[in-house]
Amino acid sequence: MTTLDPNVPDGPLHKKWDNRREELKLVAPNNKKKHNIIVVGTGLAGASAAATLGELGYNVKSFCIQDSPRRAHSIAAQGGINATKNYPNDGDSIWRLFYDTIKGGDFRSRESNTYRLAQVAGNIIDQAVAQGVPFAREYGGELANRSFGGAQVSRTFYARGQTGQQLLLGAYQALQRQVERGKVQMYPRREMLDLVVVDGKARGIITRNLVTGEMERHAGDAVVLCSGGYGRVYFLSTNAFNSNATAAWRCHKRGAMFANPCYVQIHPTCIPQSGDYQSKLTLMSESLRNDGRVWVPKNKEDCSKPPEQIPEEDRDYYLERRYPAFGNLVPRDVASRNAKYVCDEGRSVGRGGARAVYLDFRDAIEEQGREAIKDKYGNLFHMYEKITDEDPYEVPMRIYPAVHYTMGGLWVDYNLMSNLDGLFVAGEANFSDHGANRLGASALMQGLADGYFIVPHTVGDYLARHRPDPMRPDHNKFDQCEEETRQHIQKMMDVGKNGSRTVIEIYRELGKLMYDKVGVSRTKEGLEEAREEIRELRDQFWNDVKIPGEADNYNKMLEVAGRLADFLELAEVMAMDASEREESCGCHFREEYQSDDGEAARNDDEFTNVFAWDYKDEGEWEKHVEDLEFENVELSTRSYK
């Protein structure tokens, strides 16, 4: 076990980023065009990084698995983006956003990174407005703000319920402008399947053309990975069908460490599963908890009755009962955990055996009137009815927690560079800013902070310091990586010809096992069982998976099979990380480590740190540790009672 150096600049917290920027070496304008940079992924982080690097004069190659960069999964973010503009004059500041973020993450993120995130957040709003992003406005013509996720200040900017879409289109349009200028070459429908490392430095990638099946080599002087999170390891999640961890995982297998894989956010207000054909879960904005009351019947026998037949005294408003101070507005992890507990007790109210709790607007409608509720939540109620065919004005909504975001990811230093020289990681794909839990409206902020304002500068510094020699894709390392990738696919196709279980069948099984044992609430025993079962499932995949079609054309199931093969490895390190983190913090709840009244108990003496896993062989990792130093904030215990 070695201790990792996060490369944090000197100086007081508020001067660190300025100090680093002054130290960064610059690449001369006429030299920029000599450098080729590879950017993988076109979500908020990838599109903004590629556009900005192109603008600066580098030659950028940008890759995405979608048919257009505009469709990356950032597009689906609903709620908003935080920034410390303090327009409402309600006392917000950089310090407060920083403090809320680090406390929300249960003191498991790096102080310096989180502070910088809060510092650059305001620039993102200026940038987006200059691009023509149509944020919500007040009648006076100024930008509107709202409070989000229980924050005490209104610092969230939004564009109806489609903030992610509008911010991504802004970044996408900036990217297409660079495509027109010839500074960015766009490669849609490409999946990164390997990282080419030469002399310890990231020098290129191998991609598969998802239309023709061809293997392609791309050489460069730096690789910026912006490939998103790994929530789809649970199969059912709010992530898109094609979201995956393959690009990050292949980097990991080439030496990039994976940090805190056990930190997974499970969002409490999602539409429950309706059947075993389900392919994804839909998020309902958590703003609903401002007016909805969460309950289940007190008695199991009442669970199958229509809710209106259950009298008031037989209803258990369990969040209000257990957390009188915060009630229905407890943080996401607390709400999710308690929903699981009441369902474990057999008090679930889902349709046809599915797990669910009620989110009831009866009282809010009575007090405020139907119109007031419609004004606030009309579009959400409409979406709910479209999916479930139930009218939430008349019957309570049914909700259940679903996997939403992964805080863990590839380890990066302050410059967002992984432990591999020349491999930068931005957005959800890295681990650095959210600790053990992410606050609402902070994912968009981080993706754009990394892509517009951080990576373009730190990549330049890397190039100026290392002056990499030109790299050509006929280097023998490219031969080797391409051949290994080809063999990996061939091996899957060979098994797939004669196997008996479809990719989706095995995938669903992995998802269920992860949700049950590496989900909302974890135990040592469960985690050990999970590891065993993951290995068995991995064996089953490599001996009995059934894959249709051929490798040399459009083959969706082959794509999914490759991603599943990687998830079957990632799942194991998630279970191991969760097992070794013998404390409860943020979204990571270990039943053995709780206070007398059943709340998460952190162990700051032993675990104020990051676990970064170094891949050795299949199922074998070496653990490294980064100690988290808190020089500016005092570690406190969250309490919502």
Add this chain to the structure above:
Amino acid sequence: MADETMDLTLRVWRQNGPDDKGRFEEYAAEGISPHSSFLEMLDQVNERLIHQGKEPIAFDSDCREGICGTCGFVVNGQAHGPEPATTVCQLHMRNFSDGDTITIEPWRAKAFPVIKDLVVDREAFDRIISAGGYVSVGTGPKPDANAVKVPKPISDKAFDSAACIGCGACVAACPNAAASLFTGAKITHLALLPQGRPERGQRVKNMVHQMEEEGFGNCSNIGECEAVCPKEISVSNIAKMKREYLRALFTDS
């Protein structure tokens, strides 16, 4: 789960690539829950095809919540199917009846070549955006976001246009395979906002030119595009595009 299920017959367009002629093939979709989405119904049919050793039906999808614009095909002659303001991923099987025959075919347009079955190539849309669908600002210090006020009604209208998801249903529904609603929506979004004003003339000329280069047809005011648009983008965006174009011909900016 406890609900009753339905049995359907699917007539699906199968085509092995842009050069294949393509044909309809029939499949049984049995035991389908009315609560499943249209794509989940296809997922189930595909699982059975895979077990039978046959090639599954290729279709594109991603977010499956109606915002990424990846999915889309024609269901019984209507782009995205019978439910208004709904992408096919949000269309639920309760809109159909037990025993129905459902015909499924890809977007058909010269500018959207078929890749396989229901999957088409929509890169032409990206090239239209590249031609000018942006505000030319680089990354870096910008005036404070509140420095320029935008009246709320204008901002709301700009949002209505910016809500386009680029799915291509408008092109598929248009008898001329025109991309005017898509292009008009972006032109309108940016022309309404003060930040987009300086380039409005050049933008409309370049984007319209690119739209024609790509082989999309001309708008003849039929309005099918608006009728099928999952985000209810109004045809007034096309009128605005035409006005912007005329304006650009007679002014310098």
